[in-house]
Amino acid sequence: MSEPYHIADFLPPRGLSNAHVQTLLPRLMPRPFLPRDVEVLELPDGDFVELNWAKPVTEDPLAPIFVLFHGLEGSFDSPYARWLLAAAMGLGWRAVLMHFRGCGAYPNRLPRAYHSGDTADAYWLFGHLSHRFPQALKVAAGVSLGGNMLLKLVAEQGGDGLDLAGAIIVSAPLDLAASADTLHRGFSRLYESHLLRALKRKVRTKLEQGALPLPLDLNGLAELDSLRAYDDAVTAPLHGFDGAEDYYQRASAGPLLGAIELPTLILHADDDPFMPASLYENLPAPSDAVRLEIARHGGHVGFMEWRNGRLRPWLARRLARELESWGDPSLPWQERRGRVVSRSDS
Structure with missing residues (x-):
């Protein structure tokens, strides 16, 4: 630089x-x-x-x-x-x-x-x-x-x-896309797993209550193994983005x-x-x-x-x-x- x-x-x-x-x-x-x-x-x-x-x-x-x-x-x-x-x-x-x-x-x-x-x-x-x-x-x-x-x-x-x-x-x-990819590699996956557990815990409760307009069930939520997958299935559709890549591009500062x-x-x-x-x-x-x-x-x-x-x-x-x-x-x-x-x- x-x-x-x-x-x-x-x-x-x-x-x-x-x-x-x-x-x-x-x-x-x-x-x-x-x-x-x-x-x-x-x-x-x-x-x-x-x-x-x-x-x-x-x-x-x-x-x-x-x-x-x-x-x-x-x-x-x-x-x-x-x-x-x-x-x-x-x-x-x-x-x-x-x-x-x-x-x-x-x-x-x-x-x-x-x-x-x-x-x-x-x-x-x-x-x-x-x-x-x-x-x-x-x-x-x-x-x-x-x-x-x-x-x-x-x-x-x-x-x-x-x-x-x-x-x-x-x-x-x-750069949200580059950061999501970095968190899915090597030791950094420890941080990704910690964040995913916290995010899934909240979403699980709302899914059980039928409070989220998502085509996602509890089994599907459990299978999300990366922040990118979570953002694609949860963050993006909940907030008006066309998938994770669209979210990362439009939200990155x-x-x-x-x-x-x-x-x-x-x-x-x-x-x-x-x-x-x-x-x-x-x-x-x-x-x-x-x-x-x-x-x-x-x-x-x-x-x-x-x-x-x-x-x-x-x-x-x-x-x-x-x-x-x-x-x-x-x-x-x-x-x-x-x-x-x-x-x-x-």
């Missing part, structure tokens, strides 16, 4: 640089205790999403707001969610995570779910926050599936289509990188086992509004570093630094950004 990018300052501890070790480590580490208030946000189509406001919530109506979108089958309890929300709160921000439909405490009402390109609910949320907190600065982050969704939304709405000052994208599978107008930080690891190592070599060059930081190691939403005598999440530290850069919104975007390097410098 000849276009400029930035070298992330993440360094894994000695002996812990393996991509799978980095990916799995966060699940083994203690995460911050974080109470929450849950708010139901009604959607225009009669369904709902759950907003999880981390507590304690600041009383300052002008306090900036950090919005987080989780990954596939993630939640408020995901390790990265706790760490990122806690990091934002530590800086005095209001911190809220939106559960995608069906990912919260209650199943959603309609015979549909959520997907990587489903931007409408997030758009509705930003309108809700703009009406409720019109003067508060707002920055959003999306992790994995949530990152692809957020980047697609930002591209769709342009620089002034959202009440949003900036976006942060973490470990996002911006990668082709829109050159159209981003909103200040956007993208964090990615070259060894992410959820996507090909050549991911950004096969995507358009990012626009000038994008800062792309690539680390040699880090796995998928891993980025665990040795700091202050123990393992700590670099993502939380990097997020805090990014949010702090918004402390003086009068500074031009380029002045808040570091040195651009070319891939040949790495």
